[in-house]
Amino acid sequence: MHAQVQPTEEEAKPGRVVRLYTPPATLSGRLWSWRYLILRRVTQLGILAMFFGTARYGWEVAGRPLLTGNLSASEFLGVIPMADPFAVLQQLLTMHVLDKEVLIGAAIVLGFYALIAGRTFCAWVCPVNLVTDAAGWLRAKLRVPDFCSLSRNIRYWLLVLALILSVLTGVAAFEWVSPISMLHREIVFGIGLGLTAIAGIFLLDLLVVKHGWCGHLCPLGAFYSLVGRIAQLRVRFDDSSCTRCAECVRVCPEPKVLDFKLAAENGLVASGECTNCARCIPICPENSLSFNFRPLIKQHNSTATQQARRPS
Amino acid sequence: MEKKRRDFLLKTAQGAALAACGGLIWTHLLRQEASAAALALRPPGALPENDFAAQCIKCGQCTNACPYDTLKMATAGSNMPVGTPYFEPRKVPCYMCPDIPCVPPCPTGALTKSLKDINKARMGLAVIDEENCLSWLGLRCEVCYRVCPVKGKAITVENHPRKISKHAMFVPLVHAEHCTGCGLCEQACPTQEAAIRIINPSLVQGKIGEHYRLGWTREDAITQDFAAGAAPAPAQPSSPDVAPKEAPGMDTLNKGIEY
Numbered sequence: 001m002h003a004q005v006q007p008t009e010e011e012a013k014p015g016r017v018v019r020l021y022t023p024p025a026t027l028s029g030r031l032w033s034w035r036y037l038i039l040r041r042v043t044q045l046g047i048l049a050m051f052f053g054t055a056r057y058g059w060e061v062a063g064r065p066l067l068t069g070n071l072s073a074s075e076f077l078g079v080i081p082m083a084d085p086f087a088v089l090q091q092l093l094t095m096h097v098l099d100k101e102v103l104i105g106a107a108i109v110l111g112f113y114a115l116i117a118g119r120t121f122c123a124w125v126c127p128v129n130l131v132t133d134a135a136g137w138l139r140a141k142l143r144v145p146d147f148c149s150l151s152r153n154i155r156y157w158l159l160v161l162a163l164i165l166s167v168l169t170g171v172a173a174f175e176w177v178s179p180i181s182m183l184h185r186e187i188v189f190g191i192g193l194g195l196t197a198i199a200g201i202f203l204l205d206l207l208v209v210k211h212g213w214c215g216h217l218c219p220l221g222a223f224y225s226l227v228g229r230i231a232q233l234r235v236r237f238d239d240s241s242c243t244r245c246a247e248c249v250r251v252c253p254e255p256k257v258l259d260f261k262l263a264a265e266n267g268l269v270a271s272g273e274c275t276n277c278a279r280c281i282p283i284c285p286e287n288s289l290s291f292n293f294r295p296l297i298k299q300h301n302s303t304a305t306q307q308a309r310r311p312s
Numbered sequence: 313m314e315k316k317r318r319d320f321l322l323k324t325a326q327g328a329a330l331a332a333c334g335g336l337i338w339t340h341l342l343r344q345e346a347s348a349a350a351l352a353l354r355p356p357g358a359l360p361e362n363d364f365a366a367q368c369i370k371c372g373q374c375t376n377a378c379p380y381d382t383l384k385m386a387t388a389g390s391n392m393p394v395g396t397p398y399f400e401p402r403k404v405p406c407y408m409c410p411d412i413p414c415v416p417p418c419p420t421g422a423l424t425k426s427l428k429d430i431n432k433a434r435m436g437l438a439v440i441d442e443e444n445c446l447s448w449l450g451l452r453c454e455v456c457y458r459v460c461p462v463k464g465k466a467i468t469v470e471n472h473p474r475k476i477s478k479h480a481m482f483v484p485l486v487h488a489e490h491c492t493g494c495g496l497c498e499q500a501c502p503t504q505e506a507a508i509r510i511i512n513p514s515l516v517q518g519k520i521g522e523h524y525r526l527g528w529t530r531e532d533a534i535t536q537d538f539a540a541g542a543a544p545a546p547a548q549p550s551s552p553d554v555a556p557k558e559a560p561g562m563d564t565l566n567k568g569i570e571y
Binding site for chain 1: 327331334335338339341342343345346362363365366367369370371372373375376377384385386387388389390393394395417418419420421425
C-alpha cells in the first residue's frame with residue numbers, strides 16, 4: 001500500500017530536502033496540530049448530544065424541539081426535515097410511496113453532501129467513526145499486522161447488494177442490519193444488543209483488517225463516496241511545496257485518494273472516497289495541504305503557476 | 313486474448329457466487345427479523361405490517377412525541393423487528409390522546425395521517441383468557457370494562473348462568489368492531505398475569521367466509537336450492553352478501569340428499 005506512494009527516484013524532487021513530520025514540542029502547538037481532530041469530535045458528539053437531549057430530556061429552542069429523531073430521519077427545530085438518502089433510496093426500491101417530508105429531508109441531506117461537503121458524513125457525523133478511530137489508534141499503538149487483505153471495492157458490491165435485496169425482500173435491506181443505525185439508535189433511545197455488532201466492528205478494525213469497516217465494507221460510506229465526487233469542499237494540494245515525504249499517506253484512512261500524480265494534476269484531492277477528515281493537513285511538514293473550495297483552489301493554483309513561471 | 317476472456321468470466325462468476333452467498337445469508341437475517349413482527353404492537357395509524365416494515369425508517373420521532381413514554385424503539389435482539397416502534401400495554405398502555413401526537417411526526421407515512429379519530433385506531437385486539445378471568449370464574453371484577461376508553465362498546469358485560477349457584481356471572485366480552493387495542497384493560501387486569509391481553513388480530517381472529525349467511529341479520533329471505541343437479545340460482549352478483557352461483561358449501565356431506 002505504501003510502496004506506491006513512497007518517494008521514488010523520479011518522484012522525489014531534486015534540490016528539495018525531504019523533512020519528516022515532527023510533533024510540536026509545546027502543548028499549544030500540539031493542540032493546534034489536533035485542531036481538526038478536536039473539531040471533528042466536537043461535531044460528532046455534539047450531534048449525538050442534540051439527538052440524545054431532545055429524545056431524553058425534551059431539549060427545546062424557542063418552544064421547538066431541538067433535533068428529534070435520529071440519523072435515519074430527523075427534524076431540526078420542528079421545521080427542517082432531514083433524512084438518510086441511502087435509507088430512503090432502499091425504501092423507494094421496496095416499491096412503496098413515501099410521504100414528501102422524508103423525500104424533502106433526503107434531498108436536503110443529499111444536496112448538502114453532494115454539492116458542498118463530499119463524504120464528510122463518515123468522518124464528521126457518523127458515530128461508528130468514533131469506534132473505528134479508537135480501534136485504529138489502538139492498532140497503531142500495538143502494531144497489529146493485517147490478518148488478511150480485503151478489496152476496498154467490497155463496499156460497492158455490498159451497496160449494490162443492499163439495493164437488490166431491498167427490491168427482493170420488500171424491506172430496506174441495509175437499514176435492517178446496519179450497525180451504524182443500531183449504534184446511533186441505542187445511544188439515543190436505549191441500549192440493546194446492537195452494541196455487540198459495534199464490538200464486532202471494533203475487533204475487526206483492531207485485529208483483522210486496518211480500516212476494515214469504514215474503508216472496506218460499509219455500504220453507506222460507499223454511497224457517500226459516489227455522492228461526494230463533485231462536492232466543492234476539497235483538500236487543496238500545493239505541488240510546488242510538496243516534497244513527497246508521504247507523511248499524509250501514512251495517516252490517511254483512504255490512502256488511495258492521496259495519489260500524488262493525480263493530486264498534482266488537479267491541485268486537489270479529487271476522489272470521492274476522501275472523507276475530509278483532515279488528518280493529513282496538520283501533519284504535512286511543508287503545509288502543502290489545506291481545506292478549500294474548488295473555485296478558490298482553481299484561483300490559487302493559477303496564481304501559483306504564474307508565480308512559478310516568473311523568472312526570479 | 314482467450315486467456316483474458318477466460319479470466320474475466322471466471323472473476324465474474326466468482327464475484328457473483330460470493331455475492332449470491334452473501335445475499336442468501338443477508339436475506340435470511342432480514343426474514344428472521346421481519347418474522348418477529350407478528351408480536352409487535354404498533355403505534356396508532358400504523359400501516360399493515362408488511363407495508364409498515366418497508367416504510368418505517370426507524371427514526372423514533374413517534375416515540376419522542378408520545379407524552380406517556382408508551383412507545384419504545386425495539387433494540388437489536390429484543391424479539392421485535394430492530395429499530396421499529398412498539399408498545400407493551402401491561403407496562404404502559406396507549407392512553408389514546410385525542411390529538412394523536414405520535415402520528416404527524418412520522419416523516420414516511422408508515423403511520424398514516426388519515427387517522428383523525430383515535431377511536432378508529434386498530435393497534436391490536438383485546439383477547440380474554442376465560443379460564444383465568446376473575447369474572448369468568450364467577451367473582452365480581454369487571455375492571456377491564458370500567459377502564460376501557462371506548463366504554464360500553466369495545467368491552468361489554470353480559471349475564472352468564474353459573475353452574476354452582478343461582479347467581480349470575482357478569483362476564484366481559486370484547487367486540488373487535490370497537491376495540492382499538494390501547495391496552496388499558498391489559499394494564500389494569502388484577503390477575504398475576506393479565507387474563508386480558510392485546511394481540512395482533514391476525515393471530516387470533518377467524519373469518520367465517522362468504523358462504524355463511526346469517527339469516528337473522530338479513531331483511532330478505534334466503535331461498536336457494538342447493539340440491540345437486542338443480543338449476544343454477546338466478547345470477548344476482550350485486551352485493552357480496554348474495555349467494556354465489558355455485559354453492560361453495562356443497563361437498564360430500566350435503567350432496568344429493570333427498571327429502
